[in-house]
Amino acid sequence: MRQAEEVTFGGSGLDRAAELRGDIPGLAALMQRPGARGVAFWRGKPLIADDAARGETCAGLLRLPLDHPLLGAARARPVLLGREDGEVVLAYDISAWEPDAPQEEGFVDPSVQVHPDAPAGARFVELRTLLMALTPRDAELAATAKAILGWHDTxxxxxxxxxxxxxxxxxxxxxxxxxxxxxxxRTDPVVIMLITRGNACLLGRSPGWPEGMYSCLAGFIEPGETVEAAVRREVMEETGVEVGRVALLTSQPWPWPSSLMLGCSGEALSEEITIDPVEIEHAQWVSRERLADAFAGLEPGILPARRGSIANHLLRNWLADRLD
Structure with missing residues (x-):
C-alpha cells in the first residue's frame, strides 16, 4: 500500500531507548539533565496545549521539565518513552487527582480538565479528539504512553x-x-478489513456509535489463527458474507486500550448480508459514489469513520485507487 505509514500513531521514528530500560544509573543520570522532559496523563487523557509557537490551531503534547510541580502528583514511577534529540522523555500518570470537571460518558468524552499546577492554556483532553491535531511524534508518544499506563493500571x-x-x-x-x-x-492484534465486491464496499455499525456512523468490519485475532483466516471468520460471523482473497495492507497502534489494528483488504465471494445482532447493529454495501458523497457530507445516511482512524485511511485510499 503506497500510503501505508501515513496512519495516525503510525510511527515517527521515535528512539525508544530500549537499552536504557535496565540501566538504572544511566537513566537516572539522563533524568538529571536539564533537557529531560515528562508528559502527563490523567485517566488516559494527555496534557496538551495549543501550538501557538507555530501560529497554528493544532494541539501539541506538552513536555514539562521533570521538576515541574504537576509531575510531582504522579502516583507511581514514570515510564520511559524514549529519547528526543538525545534527551529522555517519560510518561507520568496523575490519575489520582480529582478535578472539578468530571469525565463524561459516551463514544467520545468531550470534557476538558485543567490542573491547578498546569501551565497557562494546558488541559487534559480525550485523545480520540486529537487524531488529526497532533504531529506524528506527539501522536506516537501519546499512544505509547496511554497504552502502557493503561496496562499498569489493570x-x-x-x-x-x-x-x-x-x-x-x-x-x-x-x-x-x-x-x-x-x-x-500486552498488545492485542485486531483485523480491520475493507471488503469489496465490484464497485461497492461492505460497511457496518455497532450499537452506541454516533448516529449514521459506518466503518469497516473488525475483530480480534484468535489464538492459532492467521490474519487471513481471522478476516474471513469475522466477516462471516458478523454479516454472513464469504470472503476469498485477503491482503495485509498496513497497521495502526490503537490504544483503546492496547490494540494493534491490522488493516486488510478482502474480496467478497457472496453478497447477501445476514447480520449477527450481537456483533453489529447494521451492515450494508456502499458504492464508491455513495461513499464519495458521504466524505463530502452529501450522503445524510452515512457518516464515515472519523479521520485519523485506520478505517478512514483504508476507505479514502480505496476511493483514490491507492490500496495496492
Whole structure:
C-alpha cells in the first residue's frame, strides 16, 4: 500500500531507548539533565496545549521539565518513552487527582480538565479528539504512553499467583515479588478489513456509535489463527458474507486500550448480508459514489469513520485507487 505509514500513531521514528530500560544509573543520570522532559496523563487523557509557537490551531503534547510541580502528583514511577534529540522523555500518570470537571460518558468524552499546577492554556483532553491535531511524534508518544499506563493500571497483580507485582525495566515490565513471574505490556492484534465486491464496499455499525456512523468490519485475532483466516471468520460471523482473497495492507497502534489494528483488504465471494445482532447493529454495501458523497457530507445516511482512524485511511485510499 503506497500510503501505508501515513496512519495516525503510525510511527515517527521515535528512539525508544530500549537499552536504557535496565540501566538504572544511566537513566537516572539522563533524568538529571536539564533537557529531560515528562508528559502527563490523567485517566488516559494527555496534557496538551495549543501550538501557538507555530501560529497554528493544532494541539501539541506538552513536555514539562521533570521538576515541574504537576509531575510531582504522579502516583507511581514514570515510564520511559524514549529519547528526543538525545534527551529522555517519560510518561507520568496523575490519575489520582480529582478535578472539578468530571469525565463524561459516551463514544467520545468531550470534557476538558485543567490542573491547578498546569501551565497557562494546558488541559487534559480525550485523545480520540486529537487524531488529526497532533504531529506524528506527539501522536506516537501519546499512544505509547496511554497504552502502557493503561496496562499498569489493570495489571498490578501477578496472573500466576495473584500477588502484587513490582514495576521494572523503566515501566516496561512487571515482576511478581512472590513467584518471580515476569509480565510484559500486552498488545492485542485486531483485523480491520475493507471488503469489496465490484464497485461497492461492505460497511457496518455497532450499537452506541454516533448516529449514521459506518466503518469497516473488525475483530480480534484468535489464538492459532492467521490474519487471513481471522478476516474471513469475522466477516462471516458478523454479516454472513464469504470472503476469498485477503491482503495485509498496513497497521495502526490503537490504544483503546492496547490494540494493534491490522488493516486488510478482502474480496467478497457472496453478497447477501445476514447480520449477527450481537456483533453489529447494521451492515450494508456502499458504492464508491455513495461513499464519495458521504466524505463530502452529501450522503445524510452515512457518516464515515472519523479521520485519523485506520478505517478512514483504508476507505479514502480505496476511493483514490491507492490500496495496492
Amino acid at each position: 495489571h498490578g497483580f501477578c496472573s500466576r499467583c495473584g500477588v502484587a507485582s513490582d514495576v521494572t525495566q523503566a515501566g516496561w515490565q512487571r515482576v511478581c515479588r512472590s513467584c518471580g513471574g515476569q509480565h510484559f505490556p
